[in-house]
Amino acid sequence: MAAYRSIPEVCRFVPFEPMTVDDLSSRIDGWRVIDLSADDRVAILVAELPDGQVIGDMMLRVTSTQHGVGALGYVFRPDVSGRGLATEAAHGVLHIAFEHVGLRRMIARVDTENAASARVLARLGMRLEAHRVKAAWFKGRLVDELEYAILRREWVEQHASVPSPVARWCPLEP
Numbered sequence: 338m339a340a341y342r343s344i345p346e347v348c349r350f351v352p353f354e355p356m357t358v359d360d361l362s363s364r365i366d367g368w369r370v371i372d373l374s375a376d377d378r379v380a381i382l383v384a385e386l387p388d389g390q391v392i393g394d395m396m397l398r399v400t401s402t403q404h405g406v407g408a409l410g411y412v413f414r415p416d417v418s419g420r421g422l423a424t425e426a427a428h429g430v431l432h433i434a435f436e437h438v439g440l441r442r443m444i445a446r447v448d449t450e451n452a453a454s455a456r457v458l459a460r461l462g463m464r465l466e467a468h469r470v471k472a473a474w475f476k477g478r479l480v481d482e483l484e485y486a487i488l489r490r491e492w493v494e495q496h497a498s499v500p501s502p503v504a505r506w507c508p509l510e511p
Contacts, residue, residue, distance in 0.1 A: 338383070338394060339356060340391075341415070342355065342356045342361060348412075349451075350448050350450075373399045376400065377399065377400065378398070378399045379398045379399075380398075380433075382397065382426075382430060384426035393411060393412055393414060393417070393426060394411065395409070395430045396410035397409065397433060397434055397438070405441030405442060406440065406443075407444075409444070411423055411426065411457075424457050427458075431487070431492060435489045441488065443463075443486065443487055445458050445463060445486075446483065446484050448475070449480070449483055455485075462491065463486060463487040464487065465485055466485065466486050467482075467484040468481065468482075
C-alpha cells in the first residue's frame with residue numbers, strides 16, 4: 338500500500354498526504370474492524386491481483402446506522418488504471434454494503450477534476466445527485482464536488498440475475 342499511497346499524484350484527490358511505510362503502519366493498527374454495526378465505523382479492504390500484488394484499497398464507512406447510509410472511497414496504483422480493476426473492486430464493496438452490512442444507501446463524493454473516479458461511479462450504476470459548487474476546503478483550495486448515490490433497491494434491481502461475487506465477508510479481527 339505504501340508503494341502507491343506515497344505518490345503525490347495518487348494522493349491528489351484523497352484526504353491524506355503521501356505516506357511513508359511508518360505512516361501507513363501506524364494507521365493500519367487502527368483499521369482493525371470487528372463489525373460495522375455502529376456509526377462512523379470504517380472498513381478498509383485491500384484489492385489484489387491473483388498473484389497477491391496489492392493494487393489498491395477501498396473504504397466502506399457506515400455514516401448512519403439509523404438511516405442505513407454508508408460511503409465508498411478508493412485509491413489505486415496508477416499503473417493499473419484503465420483496466421476496470423477499481424470498478425470491479427468497488428463493485429465488491431457495494432455488495433458487502435448492501436448484502437452483508439444491510440445498508441440502504443451508499444454515497445461517494447469526488448472532486449470535479451477527478452474524471453476517472455466519476456466514470457467508475459457511473460459504471461457502478463450510481464447516479465449523479467449533486468454538483469456542489471465550492472463545497473469543500475480541500476488541500477488548500479475550495480473545490481467543487483460531485484455526489485453520487487445508489488439505493489439498495491436499485492442495486493438489487495441491477496443485480497437480480499447476477500450472483501454476488503463476494504463469497505464471504507471477513508472483517509479483520511484484532
